[in-house]
Amino acid sequence: MIRVKAALGWTAHDQLNRSRAKEQVANINQGKHAITMAQVSKWYDDFQVLRDITLDVDHGEKLVICGPSGSGKSTVVRLLAGLEQHQKGTISLYGQPVDSQGRGDIGMVFQQFNLFPHLTVLDNLMLGPMRALGMPRPEARDRAMAYLERVRIPEQADKRPGQLSGGQQQRVAIARSLCMDPKLMLFDEPTSALDPEMIAEVLEVMEDLARDGMTMICVTHEMGFARRVADRIAFMDAGEIVEVEPPEIAFSAPKSARFAQFLDKILKH
Amino acid sequence: MMTKFRLSLALLSLFTLTACAAPPGTWGWYVIDPTTSAGWTNITFLLRGFSATIQISVIAAVASIIIGLLVALPAFARSRWLRLPNRIYVEFIRAIPLLPMLFWVFYGLPVVLRSMGIDLNIDPFWGAVITLALSDSAFTAEIFRSGIQSVPRGQAEAAQTIGLTRAQAMRYVILPQAVRRILPPLANQFIYIVKMSAFASVIGMAELTRRANELVVTEYRPLEIYTLLILEYLVLVLIISAGVRWLERKMNADESR
Numbered sequence: 001m002i003r004v005k006a007a008l009g010w011t012a013h014d015q016l017n018r019s020r021a022k023e024q025v026a027n028i029n030q031g032k033h034a035i036t037m038a039q040v041s042k043w044y045d046d047f048q049v050l051r052d053i054t055l056d057v058d059h060g061e062k063l064v065i066c067g068p069s070g071s072g073k074s075t076v077v078r079l080l081a082g083l084e085q086h087q088k089g090t091i092s093l094y095g096q097p098v099d100s101q102g103r104g105d106i107g108m109v110f111q112q113f114n115l116f117p118h119l120t121v122l123d124n125l126m127l128g129p130m131r132a133l134g135m136p137r138p139e140a141r142d143r144a145m146a147y148l149e150r151v152r153i154p155e156q157a158d159k160r161p162g163q164l165s166g167g168q169q170q171r172v173a174i175a176r177s178l179c180m181d182p183k184l185m186l187f188d189e190p191t192s193a194l195d196p197e198m199i200a201e202v203l204e205v206m207e208d209l210a211r212d213g214m215t216m217i218c219v220t221h222e223m224g225f226a227r228r229v230a231d232r233i234a235f236m237d238a239g240e241i242v243e244v245e246p247p248e249i250a251f252s253a254p255k256s257a258r259f260a261q262f263l264d265k266i267l268k269h
Numbered sequence: 270m271m272t273k274f275r276l277s278l279a280l281l282s283l284f285t286l287t288a289c290a291a292p293p294g295t296w297g298w299y300v301i302d303p304t305t306s307a308g309w310t311n312i313t314f315l316l317r318g319f320s321a322t323i324q325i326s327v328i329a330a331v332a333s334i335i336i337g338l339l340v341a342l343p344a345f346a347r348s349r350w351l352r353l354p355n356r357i358y359v360e361f362i363r364a365i366p367l368l369p370m371l372f373w374v375f376y377g378l379p380v381v382l383r384s385m386g387i388d389l390n391i392d393p394f395w396g397a398v399i400t401l402a403l404s405d406s407a408f409t410a411e412i413f414r415s416g417i418q419s420v421p422r423g424q425a426e427a428a429q430t431i432g433l434t435r436a437q438a439m440r441y442v443i444l445p446q447a448v449r450r451i452l453p454p455l456a457n458q459f460i461y462i463v464k465m466s467a468f469a470s471v472i473g474m475a476e477l478t479r480r481a482n483e484l485v486v487t488e489y490r491p492l493e494i495y496t497l498l499i500l501e502y503l504v505l506v507l508i509i510s511a512g513v514r515w516l517e518r519k520m521n522a523d524e525s526r
Contacts, residue, residue: 081426081429081430082429082430083426083429083430102432103432103433104430104431104432105432106430107430108426108427108430110423110426110427112423114421114423114424114426114427115427116424116427116428116442116446117446118445118446127431127433127441127442128431128432128433131432131433131437131441132431132432132433132434132437133432173427176427176431177430177431179431180431180432
């Protein structure tokens, strides 16, 4: 056994275990909850930002979260990404706590892209696989190029993020997350910082991803995207989940007055 | 760069003007006149101080950067108790004036060490290096801390979501970006070290200032000798400034490539 490990090299061995474990997870979790949030509450000092959030997301499901600013929708996504802590309730991802997830298992796409400005696009993508997964450089490079092609900008590989348009930067950010082979992808208003003409190219990439069966949670105001892609739409207001509906119902017959008002406002223009 | 050169040229001509305008007998440049053999001996005696001043400054600066980084890193710990040593070190060291610290290190530290069974004599060179490095490290630590804090929080968050540990995020994401913000104030600190190394003269280190003092005692021409001493430091600092500017330009060129 030890000889086998040595022959494969530790990294290759880990890699193998990792992909096997992932396959198993995928099989076991078919049709099961990817995310379970039970009565999650969070405070900033005295101010309560989340009130008893209870939410299940199935494996392979696409959930869109919408709501007015300050409603706590970003906070939900940031909790799931492990970027913030909650004070009450439980969150589990595939039955495990957030902080015991594998490195890079939860992909996150930020409103401000947060690409690493001192690295080339390619190095941005290779950093995680090489340093967190211990992948050898040539392999990481192949993987990075594959995902750059998938987001349709392989020709930008050697540029710095600052030389790209906002839409291109956000697609690089999506590719950077995908390079870690995540179990689920979180999006925190991925198109809100973009000029209107660049929104479509980012949404197309996200729709591709959805078609491939990725589990996705997306905070967005793009209701067209929600209608096309979402399995369910969750409406949040004042730190609560007010309503969760499939898009057909959400857009035609929302149950709560607050959701109806909100949709009315953002669909008017 | 050009403005700095012009400024120093203006300063030089001011010296010359003062020299010319002063009544005869005020200046006695013969003491460092390179055309006479006595003057040339004096000049070479003074200039040989460059080697000690540069060595002390460079070693102290490198040590202060290493200590400063080690002191700055706990400031980013989540726990208040881990952050505490950083605050204590910075506040304590920063409060000690250089000269008393130099005396303490040179005269006091060997006594402490001897009481611990370590028989180590600190010579003036290492006394000066240790003191300058310690004293400066509190400032470099603050420079590192503010430089690192100036990198947007989203960078560390993005690093976390692609699975990097906090140490890896620091090494590959935060520090490379912080460096360009850290470099200019760090260069200021280096210039400060070069100038403060003059204090080494009081514990008998034969660097620029000590040599000037010794020559003044034998030649009784403080005006000329200290004027030359000031010019010696000016040249040293201008060279450092030029070097830093070159480095900054090079880094900016790398960034936009």
